[in-house]
Amino acid sequence: MPKKTEPKIGGACFVKLNSLVELGRLSCALERAPFPLFAFKHDGATRIAAQADLYMGTPVFYFFDADKTGEFLAYRNSGDGEEVQLVSAANNATYLYAPVIRVAKMPPSLSPKEDFRDKFMSVEVMDLPSLVKVGTYKMLFEEPPLPLFAFKNGSWWVIGTFARIDDYEEASIFFYTRTEEPPGSGFVKYAPDKISETAFVTRTDEHGYYYIKVVKLDVPHPLVQF
Numbered sequence: 001m002p003k004k005t006e007p008k009i010g011g012a013c014f015v016k017l018n019s020l021v022e023l024g025r026l027s028c029a030l031e032r033a034p035f036p037l038f039a040f041k042h043d044g045a046t047r048i049a050a051q052a053d054l055y056m057g058t059p060v061f062y063f064f065d066a067d068k069t070g071e072f073l074a075y076r077n078s079g080d081g082e083e084v085q086l087v088s089a090a091n092n093a094t095y096l097y098a099p100v101i102r103v104a105k106m107p108p109s110l111s112p113k114e115d116f117r118d119k120f121m122s123v124e125v126m127d128l129p130s131l132v133k134v135g136t137y138k139m140l141f142e143e144p145p146l147p148l149f150a151f152k153n154g155s156w157w158v159i160g161t162f163a164r165i166d167d168y169e170e171a172s173i174f175f176y177t178r179t180e181e182p183p184g185s186g187f188v189k190y191a192p193d194k195i196s197e198t199a200f201v202t203r204t205d206e207h208g209y210y211y212i213k214v215v216k217l218d219v220p221h222p223l224v225q226f
Helices: 020-028 128-141
Strands: 013-016 037-042 045-055 058-066 072-078 081-087 096-102 121-124 148-153 156-163 173-179 187-190 199-201 210-216
Touching (some): 013 045, 020 072, 020 210, 128 156, 128 210
Parallel strands (some): 013 058
Antiparallel strands (some): 037 045
């Protein structure tokens, strides 16, 4: 039986986030362990990025360009607000810390790629509760919920998540819904027995609900087709 050929990496997809807070929420909130972050110089700024997906051999990084870096990105959701900062030491137990790995030189195979012939197939669902059902199904297997990504597309806001139909699929499908207004906060609460109470919230400590994070992009996702 012929050996399956692994796709070669011919560039990476870099997707800009709306703020450093979005990067902190993506890399730390509701995760078993924070994502490692990679920091490197790009066009005079310090680009801090987290790899969160792989599509047909293309690594997908979400980034924010900062004016400085640190050894860790500290994240805390306390009460009705989030705190995110780059720090030199992980010495406060009230924060979650994503390690920042300083990269001296990125390999050519991970250089930013802008033209993508292949993109994620998209499926539009009826409403936010339907979308959250897709994002939270992995919690049945004791895994973190899938993040929701939000971005402006024309006059609409698109909120969606990348999910595989099963573990044998090579690529995810982008399930999304459209709204006239941007997401009201960084999380959505959901309960199977309280569907009507599905809503955007700032805190994740109310009992009886599942929570899923919402990460706002600065640009439309370059790997999504409608």
